[in-house]
Amino acid sequence: MTHVDTPVGKLLSGLDRRLGAAKFTRSKLNYVFPEQFSFLFGEIALYAFVALVATGIFLMLFYSPSETKTLYEGSYAPLRGVEMSEAYRSVMRLSFDVRGGLLMRQIHHWAALVFTGAVAAHLCRVFFTGAFRKPRELNWVTGVILLMVILLEGFMGYSLLDDLLSGAGVRIANAVVQSIPVVGSTAAFWLWGGEYPGSGFLGRLFTLHIFLMPALITALILVHLALIVRQKHTQFPGKGRTERNVVGTRMWPTYMTMSTGLAFMVGGVLALMGGWLQINPVWLYGPYDPFTITSGSQADYYVLWIQGALRLMPPWEVRAWGVTVPNPFFPGILLPVVLFGLLFAWPWLEAAVTRDWRTHHLLDRPRDRPARTGLGVAAIVLVTLLLIAGSDDVIAVEAGWSIVAFRNVERILLLVLPVIAGLLAARVARDLSRAEPLGADAATEVPAPASGGERG
Numbered sequence: 001m002t003h004v005d006t007p008v009g010k011l012l013s014g015l016d017r018r019l020g021a022a023k024f025t026r027s028k029l030n031y032v033f034p035e036q037f038s039f040l041f042g043e044i045a046l047y048a049f050v051a052l053v054a055t056g057i058f059l060m061l062f063y064s065p066s067e068t069k070t071l072y073e074g075s076y077a078p079l080r081g082v083e084m085s086e087a088y089r090s091v092m093r094l095s096f097d098v099r100g101g102l103l104m105r106q107i108h109h110w111a112a113l114v115f116t117g118a119v120a121a122h123l124c125r126v127f128f129t130g131a132f133r134k135p136r137e138l139n140w141v142t143g144v145i146l147l148m149v150i151l152l153e154g155f156m157g158y159s160l161l162d163d164l165l166s167g168a169g170v171r172i173a174n175a176v177v178q179s180i181p182v183v184g185s186t187a188a189f190w191l192w193g194g195e196y197p198g199s200g201f202l203g204r205l206f207t208l209h210i211f212l213m214p215a216l217i218t219a220l221i222l223v224h225l226a227l228i229v230r231q232k233h234t235q236f237p238g239k240g241r242t243e244r245n246v247v248g249t250r251m252w253p254t255y256m257t258m259s260t261g262l263a264f265m266v267g268g269v270l271a272l273m274g275g276w277l278q279i280n281p282v283w284l285y286g287p288y289d290p291f292t293i294t295s296g297s298q299a300d301y302y303v304l305w306i307q308g309a310l311r312l313m314p315p316w317e318v319r320a321w322g323v324t325v326p327n328p329f330f331p332g333i334l335l336p337v338v339l340f341g342l343l344f345a346w347p348w349l350e351a352a353v354t355r356d357w358r359t360h361h362l363l364d365r366p367r368d369r370p371a372r373t374g375l376g377v378a379a380i381v382l383v384t385l386l387l388i389a390g391s392d393d394v395i396a397v398e399a400g401w402s403i404v405a406f407r408n409v410e411r412i413l414l415l416v417l418p419v420i421a422g423l424l425a426a427r428v429a430r431d432l433s434r435a436e437p438l439g440a441d442a443a444t445e446v447p448a449p450a451s452g453g454e455r456g
Contacts, residue, residue, distance in 0.1 A: 030250055030251065030252075031229065031232075032232075032233070032246040032247070032248045032249065032251075033233060033248045033249050033250075033255045034234070034235040034236070034246060034247065035248045035249055036235070038129075039125075039233070040262065041119075041125055042118070042122045043262055043263075044118040044266055045114075045118035045119045045122060046221065047262065047267065048111045048118060048266060048270065049111075049115050049217065049221070050263075051108075051111040052108060052111045052112060053214065055104045055105075055107050055108040055111065056108060056210065056214070058100075059094065059101075059105065059108060062090060062093065062094050062098055062101065063087070063090050063091065063094065063160070063206075064086045064087055064089075064090040065087055065160065065202040065206035066085065066086035066087055066202070066203070067086070067087065067162075067199065067200070067202055067203075068086045069083055069084070069085060070083070070084065070085070070086050070089055071083055071084075072084055074089070074092050074093055074096060074097055075096040076095075076096050078283070079283065079287075082286070082287065084162075084286075085162045085202075085287060085288070087160065087161070087162040088161065088163055088287045088288065091105075091161050091163070091282055092282070095283060096283075103274050103275055104274075105274075105280075106273070106275070106278070106279050106280075107270050107273070107274030108157075108274075109274075109279050109280055110273040110274055110277070110279060111270050112154050112300075113300065113301070114266075114270065116150050116151070117301075119143075119147055119150055120147065122143070123147060123343075124376070126140065126143065127346070127372075127376055128364075128366045128369075128372070128373060128376055129234070129364055129365075129366065130360065130363055130369065130372070131234045131363055132346065132347045133347060133350075133351070133356075134347075134357060134358065134359050134360060135359055136231060136234070136347075137347040137348070138227060139224060139227040139228065139231070140346075141344060142220055142223050142224050142227065143224060144340060144344055146217065146220040146224065148340060149213060149217055149220065150217065150302075152213070153213040153214070153217065154300065154302050154303070155169070155173070155302075155303050156208060156213065157209050158299070158300055158303075159173075159205060160205055160206060160209060161282050162287065162288050163282040163285045163288060164285040164286050164287065164288050164289065164293070165282070165285045165297050166288070167288030167289070167290070168293050169303070170197075170201075170288075172307070174188055174196045175332075176310075176328045176332035176333060177191065178326075179325075179326040179327070179328040179332060179333065180329060180333060181324070181325050181329065182323065196290070197290050232361070233246055234360075234362065234363050235247060235248070235362065235363060236362070236363045236365070237363070241362065242362075243360070243361045244361075246361075298390055298391050299390065301387060304387050304390035304391070305386035305390060306332060306335075306336065307389075307390040308386035308387055308388065308390035308391075309331030309332070309335050309386050309389070310328060310331045310332055311390065311392065312331070312386070312389050312407065312410055312414060313327060313328075313330055313331040315327060316330075339379075350372065365438065366429060367428075367429040367430075367433040367436075368429075368438060370425075370426040370427070370430040373425055373429045374423060374424075374425045374426030374429070375422060376425075377421050377422050377424075377425035377426075378418040378419065378422030379418070381417055381418045381421040381422070382414070385410065385413055385414050385417060385418070386414075388410070389410050389414075392406055392407060392410060
């Protein structure tokens with residue numbers, strides 16, 4: 001008796017005759033992935049997100065978003081008898097009284113940092129290699145939206161702890177929202193439930209953080225993956241690689257085995273980081289007090305660049321037609337809008353400048369596109385300087401520098417260094433491209449190797 005004659009075989013055969021699942025499954029298992037390490041950034045992000053969801057479910061069972069005041073009587077002696085919100089008390093209980101709670105908290109926090117960094121690295125890879133060009137503009141836009149949502153989601157999770165450090169970030173966010181001309185005060189009043197600190201803010205933040213935003217991130221990831229499967233992967237030029245095929249490793253069994261190993265590696269590294277590397281020790285900061293701030297407080301890196309921009313912005317305001325545009329609006333609202341607006345529009349901007357509206361499945365070497373490479377390096381240097389500015393008070397204290405002089409130097413560097421770095425990167429890329437031009441065999445359409453997959 002063959003396996004087809006068994007009850008399970010008959011059931012599967014019947015389903016296949018009605019659904020045509022075998023043909024679909026076979027085609028997907030034969031999907032070809034290019035072999036290039038930079039393609040792993042997206043997978044690292046995916047597995048870090050899985051770790052985020054898993055640890056987030058655990059934390060949700062013990063966290064309370066209540067702002068009701070209570071006295072702490074837990075295991076951490078230095079804070080016993082201190083008045084705090086129920087939210088902060090539940091975080092303290094997670095950290096000291098729930099078995100494995102601190103480990104889960106720290107894995108969750110490290111996973112958030114790795115997730116954001118991997119998505120940003122993936123976006124940089126797509127930008128520098130031209131993987132955003134036709135027909136992948138929609139996938140690029142989906143990725144940019146995903147990065148924006150991740151930054152907002154990270155800030156929400158960071159703010160839920162209601163400790164003194166995260167509270168300082170929430171207070172800055174309130175000031176930035178209020179700086180929006182005309183509607184800022186109303187928007188802040190609505191978000192915070194009244195004049196700052198308002199009421200019920202943590203409850204609304206909690207609902208968004210654990211329900212709406214994860215669902216949105218999941219939907220964006222699924223759309224992103226669906227578009228990749230439909231259009232197939234891009235690949236770097238090389239012998240046997242053309243605009244009509246994909247050369248690499250098939251989904252089953254090789255790539256799936258390697259990807260499963262990567263998933264376990266990401267999970268293992270996050271577990272080791274959560275167990276060995278302390279992060280966000282909220283018991284040292286104490287409960288949030290609107291009239292107190294910690295010395296040297298700074299946000300996580302994914303929003304630290306906005307804090308740095310707020311610090312470097314000169315004390316300017318604009319008054320016109322009876323409307324005042326407060327100082328925080330420019331670095332806190334206008335700068336992110338401009339940067340992400342340029343990211344959204346980039347595929348069409350570059351196509352319009354280069355007059356290249358053709359379909360592209362082969363990637364660029366960054367050296368072969370010196371103008372794009374220079375602009376990308378300049379943007380990275382700009383954001384890096386803003387990240388440093390977000391910690392300039394700590395750097396100045398540790399180095400014994402004057403914070404006023406240091407900040408003035410940072411402002412000069414912010415205007416000069418990205419331009420210099422961009423021009424230098426473009427020059428190096430141009431010289432490398434001339435010294436090692438793309439070989440003629442990379443553009444010659446020869447039959448694909450056995451591992452190649454034809455595009456639909």
